[in-house]
Structure formats: structure tokens, C-alpha cells
Amino acid sequence: MKRILLMGNPNVGKSVVFSRLTGADVIVSNYPGTTVEFTKGAMVLDGQRAEVIDVPGTYTLDPTIRAEQVAADMLPEGDVVIDVVDATNLERNLNLTLQLLQSGKPVVVALNMWDEAGHKGINIDVERLEGLLGVPVVPTVAISGRGISNLVSRLDEAQANTYPHEDDDRWSQVGEIVEQVQRVTQRHHTFLERLADFSLQPETGIPLAVVVGLVAFALIRFIGEGLIGYLFDPLFEKLWAPLVMRLSELLGPGGFWHELLVGKLVAGEIEFVESLGLLTTGLYVPLAMVLPYVFAFYLVLSLLEDIGYLPRLGVLVDTIMHHLGLHGLTIIPMLLGLGCNIPGALSTRILETRRQRFIAATLMAICVPCMAQIAMVVGLLGEFGAIGLVPVFGTLALLWVVLALIFKAVLPGEAPEIFIEIPPYRIPALRATGQKVWLRTRQFITDAVPYVLLGVLVVNIMYVLGIIQFLGHVLAPVITNILGLPPEAVAALLIGFLRKDVAVGMLAPLGLSLKQLIIACVVLTAYFPCAATFAVLLREFGIKDMAKAAAIMVTVALCIGGLLNLLL
């Protein structure tokens, strides 16, 4: 099978071309390093199946960081290379193009972002460039699909080694080519360019960051609450509850199937949060409590990503982060982790050193609750207002800072300095951003909902078998004496390994005091990541480092829980 490699500088749209060629769903964003590992897909070429590989972006084939190493290692595996070039930044991109040609692989050049080049007054003589390079050069606008079919039809014209040159001479060769093919018309700064300057200038950028944060928070809350209040709650209360009630009458209360499907009735009624049946809590928690916030969060995050705001935020917070022994870009795994810890853990790969990645992943796993958990905490403590919510999230934030300082002091090594390309601001393509939000939301539905149902099932089985009662008895000294929680809370802590949102929900029927709820919510966030996140972390860091991280997590959770128990 023919193997086609998509290669190019970071953030030139390789993943968009990939998704156009293969029809596969991939997450694309406007910052370098979104693709950290190669993604495989398939397309049909001349009636035959061909494999397409989306290779992480690189500035050079002489690798300087891990993602670039992946790219350099991939190259010998390919039969044809589609070199995706950013038409708005021809010079720097051609440097890699000449290296690719020199590698001896047949190359086709996709001159991507062709429309944006036009807007920026950049005029490229495509025929002349094709003549000079000796390989097909196809203008494309991958985000809208323009030029892609032309690119595919010219794949068989790919040529190898058509531009012999010396390594040391490459930049001047590139300069000569650019001189011959590119004309730039001077023009005024666009609004987006001025906004870009504005958001990186500390005097204006820092206030802007605060405003962006507040607006993002307000939007997520507004959309999440709106969806729950006007859509999901009415659906569950008015339509679903009567149906389940009928089933309850049919099964008769008290039996095994009634317990499993409907759960416990509270005062003869279904309580969606407390009943703990598969058809009640099992559906209500993921769909009506968590999904609206997950959707709202990803909508806002995806917009910020596609505009190109995140790397700027990384630069603005870099100085503070270095005081904490971290790198400015650590902000990206933390923000992604707020959605779901799994993509958060994966995105630690944008950090250069293993030490940095370990610290970022551990901090995230301990202190950053995912949106599913946040939604449940808000659902549980929201009625208390700030007195309930501030202690939970404030403690986690403070813990994040303290832990970062401890890591800085204890782990040998330093945070490397920031070194990142700042992408231009782009107006998000509605279709592409919408697709990304849908992709992430769908991932939640297909990946999370089954786990939630499994969680509810496991709880029921463990109650029936008496496991929870037994463990509650055994662990009572820790749970009661250190954390000040009732022995039954052990059930929530057990389920927390599987799904944190269900675990938080399980606190609801226990009749806990505000203090106990706060402690339980903080401990549930910190003590261990959910099973899915743990699996990803284990793959990323290996068993030795994860054992270390796990020990840190449990210790920290017990300390902070015990401390809160003493202080509150």
C-alpha cells in the first residue's frame, strides 16, 4: 500500500489537509504543536487504498525537540510526501521544502492558506515556483477544501531530489527562490494584526487576558445553565420521569431490577441525582448535568484555540510561571485538562523536557478538576453559593501553586525558557470550529456515558454484595478520623477511580454537612485520576514515574483533606 506523508512547518494546516483527504475527524487548532503524534488515515488513490499519515509539524529535518524527532523518524517510512507550505510565510517554509527534496522522497507542494496570502498582499508566481523546484505546486485553502482535488490529481507527478544544493547554502537558495516568485504589496495593518499586537503588549494584554477569562467563564456558565434550565431539566422532568415512574410501578419497589434500573425512590418520587438507578441517575448525570457544561466549555475553548489566543496567553503568564518553576505553555495542558484530563495529559507533550511534562501532568491530575466533575460540584454546592464553591476551587488553586513550588524545590533541573512561534490571529472558520466542538462533545457522549452507566452498575453490585459496607468498615479510621467523613463516603471514593462525576453525585444522598461536602469534593479531585486518565498517563510516563505520581497524589489528598478538616 502506498504511504503518503503530510509534512510541513508547525501550524500550516497539515491536519486540515489530512481531514480533507481522508474524511477522518481530527482536532485542529491555531497554535503550533496541536498534533504531537502522527495520525493515520486512508484514502483512495487511482482506485487503490493509500495510507495517509499526518506528521507533527517541524521546522527542520535536523530535529531539535521531540515532536520534530517524530517527524524526522517518519520520513523514511513514506513513499510520497505532501509538503504543506504556509503561503503567507514562504521563505521559512521553503527551507524545509528544500530539505525534503534533498531527502530523495518524491514531493508535491501544497501552497496552503492561499486566500490569506492574497488578503495579506502576497502574490506568488506558482508556475515559476513549480519550475524552480521541479515538483508540482498546488495552491490550496484546506479549511474550505479549495485545491484539494487538484492536489490529489497531481500526486503521481511527485518528483524527488530536484533541487540539489549544499546544506550551508540552503537559506540563500531559499532567498533566491523567494526573490524570483514572490511580490508583496505594502498595505495597512489589519484589525486582527493590531489586535494581535494589543494582546501581547503587557499594558494592554494583561487586562485583556483578565477580560477574556471573565467573559469565557460567564459564557460557559450562561450556556451551561441555559441548556440545563430550558432544555435538559424539562425533558427529564416532564417526559422521562413519568415513563420511568410507570416502569417503577410495573417492577414494584424493592426488587433487584427496580434497584438497578430505577434505584431508590425518595418520598415515593424519582430523584434523578440520588436514586442511583441506571435509567435515573445513570442517564441524568452525564446528559443533563455534565453534557451542557462540557459542550459550553468546548465551544469557548475551541473558539479561543482557533483564533490563536492560547500561545499569547502562554507568553503573558510565562514570567509568573517561571517563578513557580514552570513554563508559560504549561497553561495549555491546564486549560485542556479543565475540559477533560485525557487531552490535558496528552497536550503536556508541547513541553520540551520530561521533567516539565511530569510536573505539568501531576499538577493537572491533582489540582485540575475536569468539566464533568466541576459541573457536579456546582450542582451539589451551587445552592450554598460562594461559601460552598470558593473553598473547593480556591483550595485546589492554592494547592496548585504550593505543589508547583515544592516540585521546583525538590526535583532537580530548571524550566527551559519559552521559545514559540506566535501564530497570526485568524477568524475561526465556522464549519471547522463547529466540527471540532461536535467532535469533542461526541467523544464525551461515546466515551463517558458508558463509563457512567458502568459506574452506577458497579455501585449497585457492590452494595448488593456488601463490599461497600465492608470497605467502609475497614477504611473508617482514615475516612472518619482524618477526613471527617462518614464511612459510607468510601463508596464515592471507590467510584471516583472510574468516574469523578458519578462519585460527586454519590455524595448527594449521604446528608453531608457543608464542611464535609467541601472536603469530599477536594479529596475526590486530588486523590487519583479517573481510570481513563490514569491509563493515558501510564502510557506517557511509564510505570515507575506513575507510581511516584500516584504516591504524591494519595499523600497530598490525605494531607489537604485532613488540613481542611482541622481548619474549617
Next chain:
Amino acid sequence: MIISAAEMREGQTGLVINLSGGHGMVRRMQAMGVRPGVPVVKLTSQPFRGPVSLQVGATQVAVGFGIARRIMVEVAG
């Protein structure tokens, strides 16, 4: 006059003369387009020796203060 990119004023243009530092760092800067003979414009600098952002050709890069100090540029008077 030869100064480092960290010392440039905002908006000032300079011609890169020399890059120093680790081999990997120098290669990486070159791959991004920051190399001797190329003009750079200083865009912003964050307070308390924070990152410095530079325009190089069509590329904007942000580098830590320590890296910026190792990018030597020739500026007018």
C-alpha cells in the same frame, strides 16, 4: 552599535549578527528563521525579564529573556 535583542527598544529594527548558546537552541532559532544577516523587529517585552517577542520575516516568535540576550543585533546609532 551591537546590542542584544533583550536590550532593543520596542519597535526597533536590528540586523542579527550572531547567535550564541547551546547547539540545539541555535539550530532551532535558525530553523525558525532567526539567523545572522536577517533583520528582526522587537515587538514586545514582558516586565520583570519576561519573554521578548520578535518579528522575523513573516514569523513572530516569542523567546525567553535569556535567549533574547544571546541574540546579538546591529542597530542604528
